[in-house]
Amino acid sequence: MPHIARVHSNSLAEELELQAGDEVLKINGESITDIIDLQFALSTEELELEVKKSDGEVWVFEVEKDYDEGLGVDWENPTVDKVHLCHNKCVFCFVDQVPGNMRKTLNVRDDDYRLSFLHGNFITLTNLKEQELERIVRLKMSPLNVSVHTTNPELRVRMLANKRSGEILNQIRYLADNEIEMNTQVVLCPEWNDGEELDKTIRDLAPFYPAVKTLSIVPVGLTKHRRGLHSMRPVSHEEAKQVIQQIRSWQEYLRPKLGSSFVYAADELYVLADMDVPPTEFYDDFGQTENGVGVIRTLLDEIEEVWPYVPRSLGTKVRRVGVVTSTSAEKTIRSCLSRLDDVSGLYKEVFPILNDFYGHHVTVTGLLTGQDIVTQLRGKLEDVDALLLPDIMLKDDADVFLDDYTVEQLSNELGKPVTVVPATGSGLLYGTMGYTQSLPPRRRYEATLRNLDEGMAEETELTN
Structure with a gap:
């Protein structure tokens, strides 16, 4: 049964006086078995909600709400029942490279199609039963994010260490035939699934477009905690250049046929190769930014959009700010901040942080x-x-942070105030300038100027 872990403020649940620990017994007379049942049950405009309070008392609510309005709660279990765990033993698994003393959630390997549908998690399809595939089709649970890695059945069995993993093309064909959209990925492992094997994977998946909408190529992430795991090395500078050229050749071949680039290199490959990312049109609708594809291009485009609104002076104020970033993002951040070189009163410094915790091969900002x-x-x-x-x-x-450090703790230990801003062009420029009041917290790269244009224009007019 769904147990409430937290009630959001100004939500329907708060209005109903629901609390953490309350249990939802039935919705419209039906018991709830998992998060998918729950989502569909809550999608109606009229609800009869049967709730068991933490003191054992049962309350029944009759609720009228908007079609797309949720209860506004976090559940004790993200899938309501139990998360479907991964039964693979992938040779590149990042979870196996996480220290055991991290918080429990970082050591959980999920392979749950429900979390893929609801939250964009990547799944391998190896752990799906036939009735679960049928349920995906019946409920039109689309899009899904699928980790393919290779379409060579024998190689995939070796890489995932799961006898069922060689069925991937049949599973994709079944989902595609039933109009389930998929975003796919390859974690590129040198001397495993690169070169001709990568060509084969792209060649096998492209005919499923538009059901298979995108394919991202992401370099393997290797931490210093790989004891007892398969021997593997990171993608080198030269290999990154070769893979990017390989992908470009496929894009040039596929764009006239599909009207889409289809296959995309993760930003990290361009950083490894020390090459500029492609122009905006090569990313189509930016379908895999959450997988590190097109994030740099999105940031650069947002910088261009926001720049006309950015104040060129701090007036009589002096601001001295340090911008913290990762080694892979350093070049991009410095380039973006160079726009502010002539701002009077502003002194800025970029601090790239080496990842000593995971190891220096891990260079992305989100893992600092x-x-x-x-x-x-x-x-x-x-x-x-x-x-x-x-x-x-x-x-x-x-x-x-990932190591359970808090921003307050970091600020206290360094003796400096810390401001957290969205990882966007507006977040970077306005945050550096000190104008953060109009920047909503916890916004990711999908944040755009649509919520900020008016406030920025007014602020610029007042400060210029």
Whole structure:
């Protein structure tokens, strides 16, 4: 049964005086078995809600609401029942490379189609039973995110260490034939699924377009905690250049046929290759930004959009700010901030942080830890008055890093105020300038100017 973990403020649940610990017994007379049942049951405009309170008393509510209005709660279990765990033993699995003393959720390997549908998690399809595939089709649970890695059945069995993993093309064909849209990915492992094997994977998946809408190629992430795992090395500078050229060749071949690039290199490959990311049109509708594809291009485009609204002066104020980022994002952040070089009264410094916690092969901003930031910046902040952090370093809706450091703790240990801003062009430029009152917290790269244009225009007029 669904148990409530947290009630959001100004929500329907708060209005009904629901509380953490309450249990939803039935909706419109039907018991709830998992999160999918719950989502569909809540999609109606009239509800009869049967709730067992934490003291054992049962309340029944008759509710009228908007069609798309939810209860406004977090559940104790994200799937209501139990998360379907992964039964693979992938040679590149990142979870197997996470230290055991991390918080429990970081050591859980899920492979749950419901979380793929609701939250965009990538799944391998290897753990799906036939009735679950049929349920996906019956309920039109689309889109799904699918980790393919290779379409070579024998190679996929070896890479995933699961005898069922060789069925991937049959599973994709079944879903595609039933109009289920999929975004797919390959975690590129040198000497495993690169070269000709990558060509085969692209060649096998492209004919399923538009059901298979995108294919991202992401370099394998290797931490220093790989004891007892398969021997594997990271993608090299030269290999990254070769893979990008390989992908470009496929894009040039597929665009006239599909009207889409279809296959995309993750931003990290361009960083490894020290190459510029492609122009906007090559990313089509930016379908895999959450997988690190097109994030740099999105940021650069947002910088262009917001730049006309950015004040060119701080007036009589002086602002000295340090911008914290990762080693892979350093070049891009410095380039974006160079726009502010002529702003009177502004002194800025970029602090790229090496990932000592996971190892230096891990370079993305979202995997930095609070302890690494503290260790590497302690004693180096004499010339700045404040620090700026992008929100992708933190857990959603909380000021907590992967290592459970809090923003407050980081600020106290470094002796500097810390401001968290959205990882967007407006977040970066306005945050650096100190104008953060109009920037909503916890916004990711999908945030755009649509919510900020009016406020920015007014602010610019007042400060120029």
